[in-house]
Amino acid sequence: MLTQLEQRILEFIRGYIAQHGQGPTLTEIGAAMEIKSKGTVHRYVQALTSKGALEHVERGWRGIRLANESQLHSTTLPLAGRIAAGHPIEAIPGQDQLDLGELFVSDNRFALQVKGDSMIDIGILDGDWVIIEQCHTAHDGDIVVALIDEQDATLKRFKCLPDGQILLIPENTDLSPMQYAPERVRIQGVLMGQLRHYA
Amino acid sequence: MLTQLEQRILEFIRGYIAQHGQGPTLTEIGAAMEIKSKGTVHRYVQALTSKGALEHVERGWRGIRLANESQLHSTTLPLAGRIAAGHPIEAIPGQDQLDLGELFVSDNRFALQVKGDSMIDIGILDGDWVIIEQCHTAHDGDIVVALIDEQDATLKRFKCLPDGQILLIPENTDLSPMQYAPERVRIQGVLMGQLRHYA
DNA sequence: TTGATTGTTCTCTAAAAGTTCTCTACTCTA
DNA sequence: TAGAGTAGAGAACTTTTAGAGAACAATCAA
Numbered sequence: 534m535l536t537q538l539e540q541r542i543l544e545f546i547r548g549y550i551a552q553h554g555q556g557p558t559l560t561e562i563g564a565a566m567e568i569k570s571k572g573t574v575h576r577y578v579q580a581l582t583s584k585g586a587l588e589h590v591e592r593g594w595r596g597i598r599l600a601n602e603s604q605l606h607s608t609t610l611p612l613a614g615r616i617a618a619g620h621p622i623e624a625i626p627g628q629d630q631l632d633l634g635e636l637f638v639s640d641n642r643f644a645l646q647v648k649g650d651s652m653i654d655i656g657i658l659d660g661d662w663v664i665i666e667q668c669h670t671a672h673d674g675d676i677v678v679a680l681i682d683e684q685d686a687t688l689k690r691f692k693c694l695p696d697g698q699i700l701l702i703p704e705n706t707d708l709s710p711m712q713y714a715p716e717r718v719r720i721q722g723v724l725m726g727q728l729r730h731y732a
Numbered sequence: 733m734l735t736q737l738e739q740r741i742l743e744f745i746r747g748y749i750a751q752h753g754q755g756p757t758l759t760e761i762g763a764a765m766e767i768k769s770k771g772t773v774h775r776y777v778q779a780l781t782s783k784g785a786l787e788h789v790e791r792g793w794r795g796i797r798l799a800n801e802s803q804l805h806s807t808t809l810p811l812a813g814r815i816a817a818g819h820p821i822e823a824i825p826g827q828d829q830l831d832l833g834e835l836f837v838s839d840n841r842f843a844l845q846v847k848g849d850s851m852i853d854i855g856i857l858d859g860d861w862v863i864i865e866q867c868h869t870a871h872d873g874d875i876v877v878a879l880i881d882e883q884d885a886t887l888k889r890f891k892c893l894p895d896g897q898i899l900l901i902p903e904n905t906d907l908s909p910m911q912y913a914p915e916r917v918r919i920q921g922v923l924m925g926q927l928r929h930y931a
Numbered sequence: 932t933t934g935a936t937t938g939t940t941c942t943c944t945a946a947a948a949g950t951t952c953t954c955t956a957c958t959c960t961a
Numbered sequence: 962t963a964g965a966g967t968a969g970a971g972a973a974c975t976t977t978t979a980g981a982g983a984a985c986a987a988t989c990a991a
Contacts, residue, residue, distance in 0.1 A: 538968095553736070554739075555735065555736075558947085558948060558949085559948070559949065559950095560947090560948075568968095568969070568970090569969075569970065569971080570968095570969055570970045570971060571948080571949075571950085571971085572950080572951075572952080572969085572970075572971070572972090573968070573969050573970075573971095575949070575950065575951085576968085576969095594947075594948050594949075594976095594977065594978070595948085633832040633833065633836060633837065633927075634832065634833070636927075636929055637832060637927075637929070638832065653855070655857070656852070656855035656856065656857040656860070656928065657855065658854070658855040661855070676930070724930055725929070725930055726927065726928060726929050726930060727927065727928040727930075728832075728835075728836075728925065728926065728927035728928070729855065729925060729926040729927070730835055730836070730924070730925050731875070731923050731924050731925060731926075737979090757936085757937060757938085758937070758938065758939095759936090759937075767979090767980070767981090768980075768981065768982085769979095769980055769981045769982060770937085770938075770939090770981095770982090771939080771940075771941080771980085771981075771982070771983090772979065772980050772981075772982095774938070774939065774940085775979085775980095776979095778939095793936080793937050793938075793987090793988065793989075794937090932991100933990100933991090934989105934990095934991095935988105935989090935990090935991105936987100936988080936989080936990100937986100937987080937988070937989090938985100938986080938987070938988085939984100939985080939986070939987090940983105940984085940985080940986095941982100941983085941984080941985095942981105942982090942983085942984105943980105943981085943982090943983100944979100944980090944981085945978100945979090945980090945981105946977105946978085946979085946980100947976100947977080947978075947979095948975100948976080948977070948978085949974100949975080949976070949977085950973100950974080950975070950976090951972105951973085951974075951975095952971100952972085952973080952974095953970105953971090953972085953973100954969105954970085954971090954972100955968100955969090955970080955971105956967100956968090956969085956970100957966105957967080957968080957969100958965105958966085958967080958968100959964105959965090959966085959967100960963100960964090960965085960966105961962100961963095961964090961965105
């Protein structure tokens with residue numbers, strides 16, 4: 534349990550970091566709290582650290598960090614587990630964080646927004662984002678961004694026929710696969726991820 | 733985490749490159765920052781480079797480059813535009829970066845992996861991740877994580893009937909909505925996003 | 932090729948910050 | 962009222978940082 538002054542100091546440190554992007558010095562804390570002695574401030578900071586409210590980087594100035602700071606700028610979400618109809622939420626063993634950056638972001642990837650319903654059967658809807666890894670070849674079954682005749686871009690499942698013709702298959706039972714001569718099709722990337730944002 | 737002076741130097745370099753089309757020399761940075769020693773400026777530039785804010789071309793003068801934005805915040809992806817069957821990729825005006833962290837990550841959110849096909853009609857498939865914002869109430873039409881009788885968790889569309897009963901609607905034409913007395917249902921959060929990772 | 936300019940590495944120094952310690956004043960309790 | 966405990970002041974010390982500047986290497990242009 535924090536004392537009243539410890540609480541005030543923690544508040545001040547929070548505000549300072551929010552405003553300056555880095556921790557305050559002991560002297561600055563002292564000035565704000567009207568404590569003239571660095572030593573006293575140091576004792577408070579140590580108390581807050583031992584109580585787990587702060588993290589303190591030894592060595593170096595402005596080494597005060599908020600204990601939960603890592604959650605602030607990161608792309609990780611706590612992972613609650615699996616959910617299924619008729620069962621309680623089930624934990625996923627050996628994994629308790631989902632890191633979006635690690636999962637989706639890489640040098641040679643980019644995002645596209647999907648228009649239309651041509652991939653609706655595999656859960657890619659109008660307005661969804663897809664994450665594409667740039668490359669110029671694909672394997673059968675990959676979902677690719679293909680440029681046809683150097684002008685029409687499209688997201689389709691890729692298949693190479695025995696005779697070398699290229700089949701681009703929409704994942705929508707209402708639409709039909711299209712077949713092209715290989716020189717008409719240029720692969721621009723393959724699908725690595727899909728995401729959707731609900732308002 | 734950049735210190736205040738590192739921040740100022742980065743700003744100056746940005747401005748200089750914008751204005752002159754090439755990076756400044758160490759002496760020019762020093763003059764702008766009122767630092768007389770090249771060595772000191774060099775140390776700052778190295779610090780900025782190691783922190784990923786700058787790229788430094790060895791060999792040659794004025795070898796300072798701004799780092800790729802995508803490397804700086806590894807949660808952003810370049811945005812190529814919209815893709816639709818039968819049309820070239822169309823640029824999205826006023827937006828050229830997609831920030832996953834900003835879009836999906838927040839304090840009171842967590843991720844769940846979906847099992848089963850009960851939401852397949854709105855593109856949420858078996859194995860997908862959903863991002864849930866914790867809250868204990870919902871509006872009609874929201875998709876919620878609901879705990880039934882304190883034991884079964886489920887992802888369904890929420891509807892409150894005029895008589896106070898709660899309807900949980902699966903988005904799968906093969907499944908039927910279920911109706912519960914309000915005291916049997918506890919809302920654990922509402923759906924904010926969905927994502928899928930292709931191997 | 933040459934010389935001026937620029938970048939790199941190093942040491943030195945002073946200032947600033949962190950750490951540890953003691954001393955004193957105050958409050959609380961028996 | 963005496964002793965224990967607590968909080969602030971501040972001195973003494975160590976560590977870290979920032980700037981200066983020297984020495985040297987690399988680069989570019991004439």
